[in-house]
Amino acid sequence: MNNYPWYRDWQKAYADKGVTIIGVHTPESSGEAEIASVRKKADENRLTFPIAIDNERTNWKRWDNRWWPSVYLIDKQGYVRYRWDGELNWKGAGGQTIMRRKIDELLREKG
Numbered sequence: 001m002n003n004y005p006w007y008r009d010w011q012k013a014y015a016d017k018g019v020t021i022i023g024v025h026t027p028e029s030s031g032e033a034e035i036a037s038v039r040k041k042a043d044e045n046r047l048t049f050p051i052a053i054d055n056e057r058t059n060w061k062r063w064d065n066r067w068w069p070s071v072y073l074i075d076k077q078g079y080v081r082y083r084w085d086g087e088l089n090w091k092g093a094g095g096q097t098i099m100r101r102k103i104d105e106l107l108r109e110k111g
Contacts, residue, residue, distance in 0.1 A: 002087045003069050004045045006096040010103070011048060017107060023051035026060045028068060071099055075106050 011021060023042075027033040033055045042051055054060055063072070067085040075081045082102045088095035 021049040024059050026054040
């Protein structure tokens, strides 16, 4: 949830630039597996991008994920180019600025 402000910022900033944001929700507890609860939280937090529900941890395992949350930036050819594990601004890390810069870099690439 601590990343939500930056997700909303990216939604707005890149809405007309060809950037697609997709959330994958892998629950930490059984209570977080309820689809209705995920929809409600997304609505309450103004997250309008699609969110896949990964209750079986299929995506989690295939992406070799280890952290909640993780952010992956995928280029125009479908390759993962950058990854951020954990909260973007954990202890002032500035990940939201770094990842936004990386998004801008990918947008400038040809292809």
